[in-house]
Amino acid sequence: MGDGACTSGQAGEEGAIWTVPPANGLEWREFDDEFLVYNSASGQTHHLNLLAGEVLRSLEDEAARMHELVRRLADQFEIAEDSPSLQAIDQLIHEFDALGLIAPLTS
Amino acid sequence: MKIGDLTSDQLYQRFGGAGLRARIGPFVFRLRSSIGSFVEDFGFAYADFPVCDESEVSDFRIRLVPAPRWRPWREAMARFCAEEISPFETFPRRIALPWAEWGFNWCIYTYAHQFLIFHSAVVERGGRAAILAGPSGSGKSTLCAALLGRGWRLLSDEFALLDPEHGWLLPIPRPVALKDASIELIPTLLPQARLGPVFAATRKGRIAHLRPPTEAVERQAEPAKPAWVVFPTHADNAVTKLEPLRKAAGFVRLESNCFNYRELGRSAFEALGNVIEKASCFALPFTDVETAAELVDGLAEVQPAAAVPLDAA
Numbered sequence: 030m031g032d033g034a035c036t037s038g039q040a041g042e043e044g045a046i047w048t049v050p051p052a053n054g055l056e057w058r059e060f061d062d063e064f065l066v067y068n069s070a071s072g073q074t075h076h077l078n079l080l081a082g083e084v085l086r087s088l089e090d091e092a093a094r095m096h097e098l099v100r101r102l103a104d105q106f107e108i109a110e111d112s113p114s115l116q117a118i119d120q121l122i123h124e125f126d127a128l129g130l131i132a133p134l135t136s
Numbered sequence: 137m138k139i140g141d142l143t144s145d146q147l148y149q150r151f152g153g154a155g156l157r158a159r160i161g162p163f164v165f166r167l168r169s170s171i172g173s174f175v176e177d178f179g180f181a182y183a184d185f186p187v188c189d190e191s192e193v194s195d196f197r198i199r200l201v202p203a204p205r206w207r208p209w210r211e212a213m214a215r216f217c218a219e220e221i222s223p224f225e226t227f228p229r230r231i232a233l234p235w236a237e238w239g240f241n242w243c244i245y246t247y248a249h250q251f252l253i254f255h256s257a258v259v260e261r262g263g264r265a266a267i268l269a270g271p272s273g274s275g276k277s278t279l280c281a282a283l284l285g286r287g288w289r290l291l292s293d294e295f296a297l298l299d300p301e302h303g304w305l306l307p308i309p310r311p312v313a314l315k316d317a318s319i320e321l322i323p324t325l326l327p328q329a330r331l332g333p334v335f336a337a338t339r340k341g342r343i344a345h346l347r348p349p350t351e352a353v354e355r356q357a358e359p360a361k362p363a364w365v366v367f368p369t370h371a372d373n374a375v376t377k378l379e380p381l382r383k384a385a386g387f388v389r390l391e392s393n394c395f396n397y398r399e400l401g402r403s404a405f406e407a408l409g410n411v412i413e414k415a416s417c418f419a420l421p422f423t424d425v426e427t428a429a430e431l432v433d434g435l436a437e438v439q440p441a442a443a444v445p446l447d448a449a
Contacts, residue, residue: 054401058409060383068404072398074405107249 045133047091053130055089071129082112084093084121085130089101095122140183150187151175155197155218159187161308162297163358165240165246166194171214174200174232181311181345184353191447196243200232216305218243229333232342237313244308245395247425251306252298252337252407253395258305259283261436264363265305267296267415269393270430272340275370275422280316281346282429289353290358300400300407302404303414304359309344318425319344319421325426364435365390365417374421378431386417 048056054069064082067074077085080102086099087093099118103110125131139158142150150156155166160182169175188194196218196302203226205211213226217238223242224251227235245253256269257280268276277293286289291311296305319342323329326335329349341414364385366378381389387408391397397404416435 038427052139056405058387058405058413060387060412063382063384065405065409067402072401074397075392076384104171130420 044094046092046094047088047098047126047131048129048134049085049089050132055085055130057086067129068128070128073128075128076132080117080119082096084118085125088125095119097124138183138186139179139185140195142187142359143177144179147179148172148175155194156191157194158182158308159186159192159356160189160240161292162251162306163195163244163308164188164369165175166197167200167231167419168198169200171200171202171229171232173229174214174236175231177332178236181347183347184350185356196240196247198236198239198243200236202229214249231338233332233345234313234335234338234340237311237345240310244297246294248297249396249399250299252300252397252400253402254296254298254390255294255393255395256296257293257312257359257371258296258307259288259400260291260305260307260360261288261359265291266364266366266432266435266437267305267362267390267411268366268368269296269390270368271371271393275368275425275428276312278322278370278381278414278425279313279420279428279432281314281318281322281329282325282350282425283432284312284352285322286429286433288347289355291446293429295395295417296362298362298407298411299359301401303361303407303410305362306359307348307352307356309348309356314344314346316341321425322346325429362411363413364416364432365411366420366432368416368420368422370425372423374423376422376424376427376431378435379419379421380416381419382415383412386415387412393394 052070056067058065062079064077065074099110101116102115151169155168157166161165193303199217201215201216205213213231213234214229215222215226216224216235254269256267258265258267259280268279280293290309291307297308298305298352329413332345334344336342420428
């Protein structure tokens with residue numbers, strides 16, 4: 030299982046576009062609003078709650094900047110963009126980056 | 137022919153010559169040793185296992201050999217060798233069988249990566265298996281033995297061997313290693329128990345091996361589908377109860393009891409996910425093993441076997 034780690038310098042950058050690197054080849058299992066995701070690149074399996082799982086799935090579907098991601102999730106869950114649960118996305122992005130699940134797109 | 141059909145002389149000849157080839161679950165072990173007490177102890181514990189003929193290729197070639205004792209007053213020592221590898225330090229010959237059992241375990245979890253291997257006992261009823269997963273000391277062997285007394289079939293005391301492609305659990309019904317107080321307790325729950333000698337002062341305390349039921353060995357080619365995943369935890373002051381677990385939690389706990397999850401990578405994730413998807417998961421803290429066995433027994437009654445398809449994959 031993967032565990033939390035440090036954050037990268039780029040993670041907090043407002044303008045970064047986040048994506049799931051194709052090499053990760055994520056495999057998913059969903060059980061009762063919880064997710065298990067296998068990262069082929071690291072060989073690690075991660076246990077995610079509903080919000081974390083949906084954030085990662087959203088970035089796997091399409092790369093996004095932080096504010097775009099918040100808007101997507103707000104639409105999906107039909108809640109306000111400034112609702113408390115979406116405040117956690119910034120931290121999630123940091124953790125996913127540290128775990129190698131996502132990376133900033135480089136031009 | 138079974139190992140128990142060999143005369144004492146024939147048994148010694150095989151161990152001393154080209155080796156005794158025995159089919160133990162999905163594996164063929166070839167065993168050689170000149171240590172008399174080990175040959176006797178093994179012959180009792182594995183009496184019902186079939187002897188293989190010379191044409192069968194052995195998966196593991198094992199030798200238990202005398203080792204130097206260094207000082208004349210020290211007790212006689214032995215060494216476990218798999219091919220040319222000795223994974224352990226030397227050990228007293230009087231406890232060669234427990235060390236051989238740990239050596240067999242080492243061979244399986246080190247080399248048998250055609251299976252996803254969990255640290256677990258496995259019992260079966262009506263074609264459906266209960267995986268009793270947990271580390272040493274969790275009480276899984278005691279619970280396993282108690283369930284044998286309630287008519288469950290022994291698939292394994294030590295490992296769940298999961299065929300990752302088809303989802304079957306393959307039996308490997310080796311002797312059940314009972315420790316300390318369980319040695320006296322289990323015969324009261326399993327009157328037909330056939331216990332071997334008690335080995336004192338091993339690295340895991342006092343150990344005796346419960347000879348596997350004859351039927352379990354005769355049916356060692358019959359796999360079963362996992363229906364329940366139970367995590368027993370023995371404690372002196374636990375409230376004995378079967379607590380349903382969320383499936384994701386069951387996945388994480390079972391993965392933590394897997395020997396070769398990383399080696400099998402993506403196929404391990406898929407196979408484990410398939411198990412959890414179809415199985416019900418429970419935590420089972422317990423003090424009294426009889427009550428714990430009754431609770432596990434109840435699972436098979438609540439979900440009758442006829443309700444579950446037994447189709448081969």
